[in-house]
Structure formats: C-alpha cells, structure tokens
Amino acid sequence: PVILAIESSCDDTAAAVMAGGEILANVVATQQVHEQYGGVVPELASRAHQQHLIPVVQEALRRAKVEKSALDAVAFTQGPGLLGSLLVGSMFAKTFALALNKPLIAVNHMRAHILAHFIRAPRPQFPFLCLTVSGGHTQLVIVRSALAMEVIGQTIDDAAGEAFDKTAKLLGLPYPGGPHLDKQARLGNPTRFPFPVGAMPGYDFSFSGLKTAVMYFLRQQTAQNPDFIPENLPDLCASIQHTIILTLLRQLTRAAHDQGLTQLALAGGVAANSGLRAALTQLGTEKGWEIFIPDFEFCTDNAGMVAMTAHFQYQAGDFTTQLISPDPRLKLN
Ligand code: ATP
Ligand code: FE
16 A cells, blocks of 8 residues: 555654555654753644644655555554644644545554564564653563554653653753763763662663652762763763663563563664664673664654554554544553
C-alpha cells in the first residue's frame, strides 16, 4: 500500500510517504519557538503545527513523487502526546482522508517508535526486547509481533529524556539539554562524580533521585566555588550520563536474562545518545546479544515510523473511522 503518515504528537511536525514498506519521503519541521522558554509550550506547539503541516505534507508528496489520488491510506498519530498538537494532526488526517475517500489508520506513537526498526535493515526478528527511551517515556517492551507488544517495565517518575533535559538545565545548558549534555560528556570523566543509580524492583526505572542528587550537589559545590559548574562541565556531564546509562542497562540486562531474549533494540530520541549506543553495543559484544539501533532520523519524532506502523496495521485490516479522537494518554497495550 501507498501510505501518507502524519506525526504531530509534540513539537515536531512530520509527514512521510511509504509504498510497500519502503520509505519514499520523510520530512520533519522542528519547532524552534520553544527554545527561549526552556521547554515545549503546548499552545505555541499547536499553532506551529497549523503553520507547518500543509507545507510539510506537500513536501513529502513532492519528494516521494506520489499524487494524492495514488494514496491507499492516510495515517496519523492518535497519542500519546499533547492534546492540542495531536488535534491538529488528527483533524488534518481525517479531513484529508474524507476528501479523498481513503481509509484512515490511527497509530500509537510509542508503538511507532519501536517499529521504526523495520524501516531499514538490519531488522530484528520477533520476539525481541526493546528499550524505548524518549522525552516522555522509558519503557521495556517485549515485542512479539508488529501488533503484539507487552510493557514489562517503565519509569515511575521522570523519563530518561527528562533526566537528561532536567539535569542539563541545572547545568545551564540550552533546551533540549540531552544532545548538549551528550556532547560535553564525550570530553569528561564518567566516574569523577558518583551519583545514585535509581534501583527499582522488577524492570521499572526511577530518575527523580538523580535529578535531586545533582541539584543538591551543585548547590553545595557552587556555594564554595561559584565557578564549579563551568570548571567541571565535561566531568559533570559524563558522570550524569554514565549514571543514566547504568540505570537503563541494569534493568535491560536483567530483563533480557529473565526472558531469554537475545535481540535487544533501542528506540526513542535518547537512542541518539552516543554514550548509550556505545555502552549497549559493548554489552552486546560481551553477552553475545544482537543489538539494534535505528538511524538517527528515525529515533527522534518522525512520520516514517508512523508510516511503518500503519503499513503493518493496513496488512492486518486495522482501520479507524471519522469518529476517532486523539488520546493524549493512549497506552501501548
Ligand atoms: P515521547 O515519544 O515520549 O512522546 P518525545 O517524542 O518528545 O517523547 P523524542 O523526540 O523521542 O521524545 O526524544 C526527545 C528526547 O531525546 C529529549 O529529551 C532529548 O533531550 C533527548 N535526546 C535527543 N538526543 C539526545 C542525546 N544525544 N543524548 C541524550 N538525550 C538526547
Ligand atoms: Fe516521541
């Protein structure tokens, strides 16, 4: 099938075209307006989606060299995400599908982050274990098939991306802090400042303790030396990143052993983190596990992953109707 997919769950306006599972175009317009506020402002995000959506869709169709009439389905992100942002994408997709008389497919954003692995080779085989680490989620998921997934662990407080962004903010780095912290961490010593690794029973995660520990530590140190942060920035970043990676990989390793799964996949925006990629790759080598990490463009929010998910749903006959509404808290299963 030829599918047009729309993604608008947070602050990226994206459209993709896929034909028979092959990605033909993947266009993303990232909103710059939030940077000055140090976080996503929902009202501004919806307005920017309204401005960007039509040009982004037109660009995707143009790059794919696909006419509207040639589409077999229109897909969109139903949730989870910001309600206003989701509304813009869903209203557009519903209107477009209605006007063209095409079937409509509603996609779960967190499933899409996982199924991003099937856009390009190497593709994992079912079942595999996926660690989804994004701005709003941290989940360990057993992926039994494209449509059957089970969450076996998740964060009880902050997501991994939030742990990066909030600690980066404490260090005075621009928003979103994750990529800046990653860059600084490459120059630093990861064991210089030991921070607590959030230990949770089962396969759950916790990151709020780290944020608090970093906050008190910085307060204490800067009271003695006002230049403590600038003088130690790379070591601070490396130590924080190291702690987040340890927290993530400890639960991932335990789950893989318990579940007897030897294919491990990483998904979501934090999968772009160079330290996490390297640590997971090394873990794979040590344990003889196969590691899968999608290309960068399919890790952060994009519509390619929505198109891929819609492709599987199309094959399964999983269509929706004009009565569908966005669900900001849509669950994975
Ligand atoms: P969700 O998918 O849960 O709704 P989201 O879509 O906003 O959240 P993503 O776009 O998947 O999240 O990921 C964004 C997050 O990834 C941000 O927190 C950002 O800081 C983080 N991130 C991106 N690159 C890096 C990096 N190199 N190192 C650490 N974190 C990173
Ligand atoms: Fe996302």
